[in-house]
Amino acid sequence: xxxVTQTPKFQVLKTGQSMTLQCAQDxxxxxxxxxxxxxxxxxxxIYYSASEGTTDKGEVPNGYNVSRLNKREFSLxxxxxxxxxxxxxxxxxxxxxxxxxxxxxxxxxxxxx
Amino acid sequence: xxxxxxMEGPVxxxxxxxxxxxxxxxxxxYPSLFWYVxxxxxxxxxxxxxxxxxxxxxxxxxxxxxxxxxxxxxxEKGSVQVSDSAVYFCALSGGNFNKFYFxxxxxxxxxx
Numbered sequence: 600x601x602x603v604t605q606t607p608k609f610q611v612l613k614t615g616q617s618m619t620l621q622c623a624q625d626x627x628x629x630x631x632x633x634x635x636x637x638x639x640x641x642x643x644x645i646y647y648s649a650s651e652g653t654t655d656k657g658e659v660p661n662g663y664n665v666s667r668l669n670k671r672e673f674s675l676x677x678x679x680x681x682x683x684x685x686x687x688x689x690x691x692x693x694x695x696x697x698x699x700x701x702x703x704x705x706x707x708x709x710x711x712x
Numbered sequence: 713x714x715x716x717x718x719m720e721g722p723v724x725x726x727x728x729x730x731x732x733x734x735x736x737x738x739x740x741x742y743p744s745l746f747w748y749v750x751x752x753x754x755x756x757x758x759x760x761x762x763x764x765x766x767x768x769x770x771x772x773x774x775x776x777x778x779x780x781x782x783x784x785x786x787x788e789k790g791s792v793q794v795s796d797s798a799v800y801f802c803a804l805s806g807g808n809f810n811k812f813y814f815x816x817x818x819x820x821x822x823x824x
Contacts, residue, residue, distance in 0.1 A: 603755075641816040642756075642801070657811070689755055698744040698763040698805070701812060703755035 601625055605690050605704035612680045612711045620675040620707050622690030630693050631673035632701070633657075633665060635686040642689070648673055680711045714739045714806040718815035721799075725792055725822050733787040733818045735776075735802035743806040745769075745778055745785040750799045750817070759787075759800070797822045 603624045612618055624631065633645040644657030648667040662684060664676045673692075677684060687708050691701040719734040737745065744763045748756040760769030765780035776787045787800060802815040 639816070642814045644811060647811070691756075698761070700746050700748075700758040700761055700805075701756070703748075703757070705755045 603690055603692055603702050603704035605688075605707050607707060608705070610707060610709050612677075612709065614681060614711060616680050617676065617678050618680065618709075619677075620688055620690075620709075621672070622674065622704060623672045624690075624692040624702070625671065626692065626694070626702065627670070628692035628694045628702070629670075631667065632691045633663075633673070633675045634689045634691065635659065636689060636706075637686050645675065645688075677709075680709075682711045685709060685711045714743065714804055714813045716802050716804050716813050716815040718800075718802045718818055720816070720818065722819040722821055725820070727794055727822055727824050728791045729822075731787070731789040731792045731796075731820065733800055733802075733820070735785045735787065735815060737783050737785065737802075737804050737813075739783075739804055739806045741806060743804045745776070746803040746805070746812075747774070747776055747785070747787050748801040748803060748814075750801065752798070756801060792820070792822045794822045794824050796820060 606621045632647040634642045643659045646665040648654045651670045666674050690704040693699045693701045715738045746761045747759040749759045750756045760771040762769040762778035768777045774789045799817045799819045801817045804813045
Protein backbone atom coordinates (compact mmCIF):
# COMPACT_ATOMS: atom_id res chain seq x y z
CA UNK A 600 0.00 0.00 0.00
CA UNK A 601 1.18 3.50 -0.76
CA UNK A 602 2.21 5.56 2.21
CA VAL A 603 4.93 6.31 4.71
CA THR A 604 6.85 3.39 6.18
CA GLN A 605 8.83 3.69 9.39
CA THR A 606 11.25 1.19 10.88
CA PRO A 607 11.63 -0.05 13.51
CA LYS A 608 8.26 0.06 15.28
CA PHE A 609 9.76 -0.41 18.73
CA GLN A 610 13.25 0.09 20.12
CA VAL A 611 14.89 0.08 23.53
CA LEU A 612 18.28 1.78 23.85
CA LYS A 613 20.70 2.26 26.68
CA THR A 614 21.83 5.78 27.49
CA GLY A 615 24.68 6.75 25.20
CA GLN A 616 23.85 4.29 22.41
CA SER A 617 23.18 5.49 18.90
CA MET A 618 20.57 4.50 16.38
CA THR A 619 18.92 5.58 13.14
CA LEU A 620 15.20 5.70 12.54
CA GLN A 621 14.30 5.01 8.95
CA CYS A 622 11.48 6.55 6.95
CA ALA A 623 10.48 6.01 3.34
CA GLN A 624 7.54 7.26 1.29
CA ASP A 625 6.37 6.06 -2.10
CA UNK A 626 4.03 8.91 -3.00
CA UNK A 627 6.63 11.07 -4.74
CA UNK A 628 6.22 13.76 -2.09
CA UNK A 629 8.70 16.61 -2.01
CA UNK A 630 8.67 17.42 1.71
CA UNK A 631 9.37 15.11 4.64
CA UNK A 632 9.25 15.69 8.39
CA UNK A 633 10.19 14.15 11.72
CA UNK A 634 8.04 14.77 14.77
CA UNK A 635 8.12 13.52 18.31
CA UNK A 636 5.02 12.99 20.39
CA UNK A 637 5.11 13.14 24.16
CA UNK A 638 2.22 12.96 26.64
CA UNK A 639 0.73 16.40 27.20
CA UNK A 640 3.10 18.00 24.66
CA UNK A 641 1.35 17.20 21.42
CA UNK A 642 3.53 16.94 18.32
CA UNK A 643 6.82 18.79 18.08
CA UNK A 644 8.79 19.19 14.88
CA ILE A 645 12.38 17.94 15.08
CA TYR A 646 13.66 18.42 11.52
CA TYR A 647 12.21 18.74 8.08
CA SER A 648 13.32 18.52 4.47
CA ALA A 649 11.50 20.76 2.02
CA SER A 650 13.02 18.96 -0.94
CA GLU A 651 15.70 16.45 -1.81
CA GLY A 652 19.07 17.80 -0.76
CA THR A 653 17.81 20.24 1.89
CA THR A 654 17.18 19.87 5.61
CA ASP A 655 16.23 22.40 8.28
CA LYS A 656 15.81 22.47 12.03
CA GLY A 657 12.42 22.44 13.60
CA GLU A 658 11.34 23.22 17.13
CA VAL A 659 13.39 20.61 19.02
CA PRO A 660 16.47 19.60 16.96
CA ASN A 661 19.03 19.20 19.76
CA GLY A 662 20.41 15.68 20.04
CA TYR A 663 19.28 14.66 16.55
CA ASN A 664 20.63 14.64 13.02
CA VAL A 665 18.88 13.88 9.76
CA SER A 666 19.73 12.78 6.25
CA ARG A 667 17.57 13.15 3.17
CA LEU A 668 19.10 10.25 1.32
CA ASN A 669 16.97 10.69 -1.80
CA LYS A 670 13.45 11.81 -2.57
CA ARG A 671 11.96 8.74 -0.91
CA GLU A 672 14.00 8.42 2.27
CA PHE A 673 14.53 10.65 5.29
CA SER A 674 16.35 9.21 8.29
CA LEU A 675 16.66 10.48 11.86
CA UNK A 676 19.77 9.71 13.89
CA UNK A 677 20.32 9.81 17.63
CA UNK A 678 24.07 9.97 18.17
CA UNK A 679 24.06 9.50 21.95
CA UNK A 680 20.64 8.62 23.27
CA UNK A 681 19.36 10.18 26.48
CA UNK A 682 16.32 9.28 28.61
CA UNK A 683 14.76 12.62 27.57
CA UNK A 684 14.55 11.22 24.04
CA UNK A 685 12.11 8.53 25.12
CA UNK A 686 9.14 9.28 22.89
CA UNK A 687 7.08 8.19 19.93
CA UNK A 688 8.59 9.40 16.67
CA UNK A 689 6.53 10.05 13.57
CA UNK A 690 7.69 10.62 10.05
CA UNK A 691 5.41 12.50 7.67
CA UNK A 692 5.47 13.66 4.08
CA UNK A 693 3.48 15.89 1.78
CA UNK A 694 3.53 17.37 -1.67
CA UNK A 695 2.90 20.95 -2.57
CA UNK A 696 2.13 23.67 -0.09
CA UNK A 697 -0.55 25.16 2.05
CA UNK A 698 -3.69 23.19 1.39
CA UNK A 699 -2.03 19.80 1.22
CA UNK A 700 -2.12 17.68 4.34
CA UNK A 701 0.50 15.41 5.77
CA UNK A 702 0.62 11.64 5.40
CA UNK A 703 2.02 10.09 8.57
CA UNK A 704 3.83 6.85 9.23
CA UNK A 705 2.68 4.57 12.02
CA UNK A 706 5.43 5.66 14.40
CA UNK A 707 8.48 4.33 16.25
CA UNK A 708 8.17 3.91 19.99
CA UNK A 709 11.62 4.53 21.48
CA UNK A 710 12.57 3.94 25.10
CA UNK A 711 15.96 5.05 26.42
CA UNK A 712 16.93 3.47 29.74
CA UNK B 713 3.48 33.56 15.10
CA UNK B 714 1.00 30.98 13.93
CA UNK B 715 -0.60 28.75 16.53
CA UNK B 716 -3.54 26.48 17.27
CA UNK B 717 -5.43 26.14 20.54
CA UNK B 718 -7.86 23.32 21.14
CA MET B 719 -9.92 22.31 24.11
CA GLU B 720 -8.31 20.07 26.64
CA GLY B 721 -9.58 16.61 27.25
CA PRO B 722 -10.38 14.01 27.90
CA VAL B 723 -13.91 14.29 26.65
CA UNK B 724 -16.15 11.42 27.72
CA UNK B 725 -19.48 10.87 25.98
CA UNK B 726 -22.08 8.17 25.76
CA UNK B 727 -22.73 6.53 22.42
CA UNK B 728 -25.05 8.61 20.17
CA UNK B 729 -24.27 11.86 22.01
CA UNK B 730 -23.32 15.02 20.13
CA UNK B 731 -19.69 16.02 19.94
CA UNK B 732 -18.02 19.41 19.67
CA UNK B 733 -14.27 19.86 20.04
CA UNK B 734 -13.27 23.50 19.98
CA UNK B 735 -10.33 24.76 17.97
CA UNK B 736 -9.19 28.34 17.49
CA UNK B 737 -6.18 29.59 15.60
CA UNK B 738 -3.86 32.53 15.17
CA UNK B 739 -2.33 33.04 11.75
CA UNK B 740 -1.16 35.63 9.30
CA UNK B 741 -2.65 35.49 5.86
CA TYR B 742 -5.05 32.75 4.85
CA PRO B 743 -4.14 29.40 6.37
CA SER B 744 -5.53 25.98 5.56
CA LEU B 745 -7.07 24.13 8.50
CA PHE B 746 -7.12 20.44 9.26
CA TRP B 747 -8.42 17.87 11.70
CA TYR B 748 -6.38 14.72 12.25
CA VAL B 749 -7.40 11.62 14.19
CA UNK B 750 -5.08 9.23 16.00
CA UNK B 751 -6.38 5.83 17.04
CA UNK B 752 -4.52 3.97 19.81
CA UNK B 753 -1.10 2.75 18.70
CA UNK B 754 -1.36 4.32 15.26
CA UNK B 755 -0.14 7.37 13.39
CA UNK B 756 -2.22 10.43 12.62
CA UNK B 757 -4.74 10.24 9.79
CA UNK B 758 -6.25 13.20 7.99
CA UNK B 759 -9.91 13.42 8.93
CA UNK B 760 -10.98 16.56 7.08
CA UNK B 761 -9.74 19.92 5.91
CA UNK B 762 -10.84 23.36 4.74
CA UNK B 763 -8.72 25.69 2.68
CA UNK B 764 -10.62 28.98 2.74
CA UNK B 765 -13.10 30.94 4.81
CA UNK B 766 -16.62 29.49 5.06
CA UNK B 767 -15.49 26.14 3.63
CA UNK B 768 -16.92 23.12 5.40
CA UNK B 769 -14.83 19.99 5.61
CA UNK B 770 -16.60 16.69 6.23
CA UNK B 771 -15.78 13.00 6.53
CA UNK B 772 -17.19 9.97 8.35
CA UNK B 773 -19.99 12.07 9.85
CA UNK B 774 -17.59 14.68 11.22
CA UNK B 775 -17.80 18.30 10.09
CA UNK B 776 -15.88 21.51 10.68
CA UNK B 777 -16.44 24.97 9.23
CA UNK B 778 -13.65 27.48 8.63
CA UNK B 779 -14.80 30.63 10.45
CA UNK B 780 -12.50 33.53 9.71
CA UNK B 781 -14.49 36.05 11.76
CA UNK B 782 -14.05 33.96 14.93
CA UNK B 783 -10.76 32.30 13.86
CA UNK B 784 -12.26 28.91 14.68
CA UNK B 785 -12.53 25.44 13.18
CA UNK B 786 -14.60 23.42 15.64
CA UNK B 787 -15.07 19.70 15.04
CA GLU B 788 -18.64 18.39 15.31
CA LYS B 789 -20.46 15.10 15.01
CA GLY B 790 -24.13 14.55 15.61
CA SER B 791 -23.97 11.01 16.99
CA VAL B 792 -20.70 9.50 18.17
CA GLN B 793 -19.88 5.80 18.22
CA VAL B 794 -17.55 3.77 20.42
CA SER B 795 -15.29 3.42 17.37
CA ASP B 796 -14.77 7.22 17.38
CA SER B 797 -12.71 6.94 20.56
CA ALA B 798 -9.36 8.47 19.62
CA VAL B 799 -7.24 11.58 19.98
CA TYR B 800 -8.19 14.47 17.69
CA PHE B 801 -5.72 17.13 16.58
CA CYS B 802 -6.52 20.47 15.03
CA ALA B 803 -3.79 21.78 12.72
CA LEU B 804 -2.94 24.79 10.59
CA SER B 805 -0.78 25.24 7.53
CA GLY B 806 0.11 28.87 7.23
CA GLY B 807 2.56 31.30 5.78
CA ASN B 808 5.57 29.06 6.20
CA PHE B 809 4.48 26.28 3.91
CA ASN B 810 7.02 23.89 5.26
CA LYS B 811 5.43 23.68 8.68
CA PHE B 812 2.22 22.65 10.27
CA TYR B 813 1.08 23.92 13.63
CA PHE B 814 -0.69 21.30 15.70
CA UNK B 815 -2.93 21.73 18.69
CA UNK B 816 -2.14 19.65 21.75
CA UNK B 817 -4.80 17.05 20.97
CA UNK B 818 -8.13 16.16 22.58
CA UNK B 819 -8.79 12.63 23.72
CA UNK B 820 -12.34 11.41 23.12
CA UNK B 821 -13.71 8.45 25.03
CA UNK B 822 -17.08 7.12 23.91
CA UNK B 823 -18.83 4.70 26.26
CA UNK B 824 -21.40 2.17 25.09
